[in-house]
Every structure is written in structure tokens, then in C-alpha cells.
Amino acid sequence: MADRVLMSPPDVGQVEEEYVLQAMRSGWVAPTGPDVTAFENEIADRVGVGHAVALSSGTAALHLGMLGLGVGPGDVVIVPTMTFVASANAVTYTGARPCFVDVSPDDGNMDPQVLRDAISYVQAEGHHVAAVMSVDIFGVCANNTAIAKVCADAGVPLIEDAAEALGATDETGQAAGSFGRVAALSFNGNKIMTTSGGGMLVSNDKELADHARFLSTQAREPVLHYEHKHIGYNYRMSNILAALGRGQLSRLDSMIARRREIREIYHSLFDPLPGIRLFGAEQEQTANCWLSSVVVDREVAGFSASELGEFLNGRNIECRPLWKPMHLQPTFADSLRYVTGAAQGLFESGLTLPSGSAHDDAVINGVTETIREFMAAGA
Structure with missing residues (x-):
């Protein structure tokens, strides 16, 4: 690409x-x-x-x-x-x-x-x-x-x-x-x-x-x-x-519909794979599908979210981890917090993929083919 x-x-x-x-x-x-x-x-x-x-x-x-x-x-x-x-x-x-x-x-x-x-x-x-x-x-x-x-x-x-x-x-x-x-x-x-x-x-x-x-x-x-x-x-x-x-x-509903179509393409790719799930899938029918992200269990999937992200970014496809928890940010190092580790776990195992409604099928299919290439390379 x-x-x-x-x-x-x-x-x-x-x-x-x-x-x-x-x-x-x-x-x-x-x-x-x-x-x-x-x-x-x-x-x-x-x-x-x-x-x-x-x-x-x-x-x-x-x-x-x-x-x-x-x-x-x-x-x-x-x-x-x-x-x-x-x-x-x-x-x-x-x-x-x-x-x-x-x-x-x-x-x-x-x-x-x-x-x-x-x-x-x-x-x-x-x-x-x-x-x-x-x-x-x-x-x-x-x-x-x-x-x-x-x-x-x-x-x-x-x-x-x-x-x-x-x-x-x-x-x-x-x-x-x-x-x-x-x-x-x-x-x-x-x-x-x-x-x-x-x-x-x-x-x-x-x-x-x-x-x-x-x-x-x-x-x-x-x-x-x-x-x-x-x-x-x-x-x-x-x-x-x-x-x-x-x-x-005036176009919001059609843009949401397009992002939902993109999410379905990712479903088709990831649902058969062990150790990887679409983030927030339980609520996606009521979500606006702004961004589609995956959570990767490295022990089951055989690869980490960061390894997939490095591969995609190396091929000019923007992706990034989920939000880094605020209590881990240097500027809030001394903040009050009441944490269980859930957010940190998501940050370490999650990856957000191209999701924009401006992307046509050719672009998203190119992303999915690149992900398949990563897996075929021995991930």
C-alpha cells in the first residue's frame, strides 16, 4: 500500500x-x-x-x-x-x-x-x-x-x-x-x-x-x-x-452503517481464530463502531497485539494500542487511583485497526490481507 x-x-x-x-x-x-x-x-x-x-x-x-x-x-x-x-x-x-x-x-x-x-x-x-x-x-x-x-x-x-x-x-x-x-x-x-x-x-x-x-x-x-x-x-x-x-x-447514520460494515469484515477475519476477539463485541449492535479494536491473548494466539501492530505500521497501516491508562501516565503519576489491573491488561493486549467510514472495501481488504500475511509468516 x-x-x-x-x-x-x-x-x-x-x-x-x-x-x-x-x-x-x-x-x-x-x-x-x-x-x-x-x-x-x-x-x-x-x-x-x-x-x-x-x-x-x-x-x-x-x-x-x-x-x-x-x-x-x-x-x-x-x-x-x-x-x-x-x-x-x-x-x-x-x-x-x-x-x-x-x-x-x-x-x-x-x-x-x-x-x-x-x-x-x-x-x-x-x-x-x-x-x-x-x-x-x-x-x-x-x-x-x-x-x-x-x-x-x-x-x-x-x-x-x-x-x-x-x-x-x-x-x-x-x-x-x-x-x-x-x-x-x-x-x-x-x-x-x-x-x-x-x-x-x-x-x-x-x-x-x-x-x-x-x-x-x-x-x-x-x-x-x-x-x-x-x-x-x-x-x-x-x-x-x-x-x-x-x-x-445529515450523513451520520450512513457513516455509522459503513463503520459497522467494516467491523463485520473484521469479524469474518478474526472470529475463526483462537485467542483473538473484537473488543466490545457484546455491545456492538448499539455502538456507533467508531473504532474497531482487537484483544489478543498471546499464549493462545501465538502472537501479541504489539507484534501485529509493528507489522502493520511497518506496511504503512496505522494502528495503535488501546488508551494507555491514565494512572500510568507520567503527568498523573501521583494521582489518586482505585485500580484492579483490567485497564492495564487491555492496554497491553489490545490493538485498534483502521475503521474510518471513508475507507472503501479495497482499503479494508488490503488491511485484512496484510494481517493474513502476518499470520502466514509464522505468527
Whole structure:
């Protein structure tokens, strides 16, 4: 393969071009405009919540969401250790500290029982748990109903990091992003849909959403001159990027369907093989199939995930391990944690493969043929 095969490149085309061109021709190229409002309304409808605030990133949504929940210096926010660093970074922006808890080895999402034990542990250590953040990893909804019950029992609010999961649901059909007091979505370039960069805060709490919108525009007071009584942030999404997002959202279901087709191709390849399984397979019918990953038992399969990954990357096919647990990251070396080893095991045995909806069958078949070549070479 001459050109590098990326894991999840943007999938944009004529539909998005028409949306963006229309926005440019309207003259609304400033940070606010009708496409921002329309995009917010369309995302709120898709997720099934009352309010949405278009922002510069999913990280900004997490930050403002926690501020809306009253998280601040001296507090602790419980976060699954298997996640992208943005989940943890956003906690530190508030002045609070993360406590990392372990996950289910089946799907990499927060384990409700481990969460319950962790809350008791952190509180027994004399810390105030200001919030719990669940993460819907790789497009699979966490068991947010059970997690919300644990939070309610402890009197702690839930924020849902649904950055990877737009379009996914749980087994009851409830959409990712609709759990807890507030949730965050991401439209980064490699996500299920993109606005180049960007994110969205979604919530049924109007006061919280309005406060996030206020803070996201530098906390400017509603007077003619520039008046500021609070510290604000330059977090608003531009009208042009919102137009791109509207075009992407109109195609979301077809992009999810394509990623599901790619996942089925991987099923056909890996299901007959001992010691290797598709990650999160039990929930894949309700997932958005953002990324397809495998977990490899080296003793049974005869090869490791890292050996397969090295082979594929050497042939210009992008792949990488699952998220490195946050409690193993140097920047969080001194963090609170309540871990069982499940996330570390997934990091050491997992590999994420090209999964983007922009990939046609020729590209994915080329990936699978390269995997077969690896196995035929004596793996």
C-alpha cells in the first residue's frame, strides 16, 4: 500500500461543501450565526436532550460542564483510567484532582461496582467527591444507568464524556450524551463526524447550559460595552464549522452503517481464530463502531497485539494500542487511583485497526490481507 492507511480519516464530500459554501456566502463567518444555532438544535434533537452549546472542543465541554456542577479546587472527580487524556486534563482545569478507577475487561468502560468501592475509598480518605465522569469508550455506551444509580446513592452528580459515542445507544435505546446532568461530545477530525475541531455540551439542565454558553464567550455581560464580572473562556464554535457539522450530521447514520460494515469484515477475519476477539463485541449492535479494536491473548494466539501492530505500521497501516491508562501516565503519576489491573491488561493486549467510514472495501481488504500475511509468516 503506497499511501498510509489512517485509522479514522475525516469522511467529507459534496454535502459538507454545500453547507459550508452556503454559510460563507451568507456572510456569517464570525464566531456566531444561524448555523451555530441550527447545529445546536439538531444535535440536541439527535441526543434527546433539551439544550446544546456548540464549543471549540469536547475538552471545553467537559471543562464547562464541571464548572456548571460546581467542581473546583480541593475537589476530586472520579474518572475511568482507560480514556484519552482530555478527560483527565479537563478535571485539572477546574483546580480539582482526578481519581482514576478501573474498567470492565469486556468493553473498557467504567465498572459500576469498582466505582462504588472507589467513592467509598476516596471519601474515607477525607476527600470530597464533587463529580463522577463516565466515558463511552470507542463508541460503546458505558453502563450509565448503573453508574448513575451509584452516583445517586452517593449524592454525587454524573458527567458523561460521550466524545467518542455520538449515535450510539445503550441496550434500552437511550442515546449517548443523554445520561447524567451534563455530557460532552467531540467533533475532532478523527471522530465519527467532524467539524475539523469542535465539540458540544449537551444537557437537560437549562441553567447549566446557559451558564456554559455565557462562560464560552469570555463571560461578557449583556450590556452594550464590554463588561466582565467573571473569568470566561474563548470556547465558542464558529458558524463555518457549525455548517460543516450540519452537513456531517445529515450523513451520520450512513457513516455509522459503513463503520459497522467494516467491523463485520473484521469479524469474518478474526472470529475463526483462537485467542483473538473484537473488543466490545457484546455491545456492538448499539455502538456507533467508531473504532474497531482487537484483544489478543498471546499464549493462545501465538502472537501479541504489539507484534501485529509493528507489522502493520511497518506496511504503512496505522494502528495503535488501546488508551494507555491514565494512572500510568507520567503527568498523573501521583494521582489518586482505585485500580484492579483490567485497564492495564487491555492496554497491553489490545490493538485498534483502521475503521474510518471513508475507507472503501479495497482499503479494508488490503488491511485484512496484510494481517493474513502476518499470520502466514509464522505468527
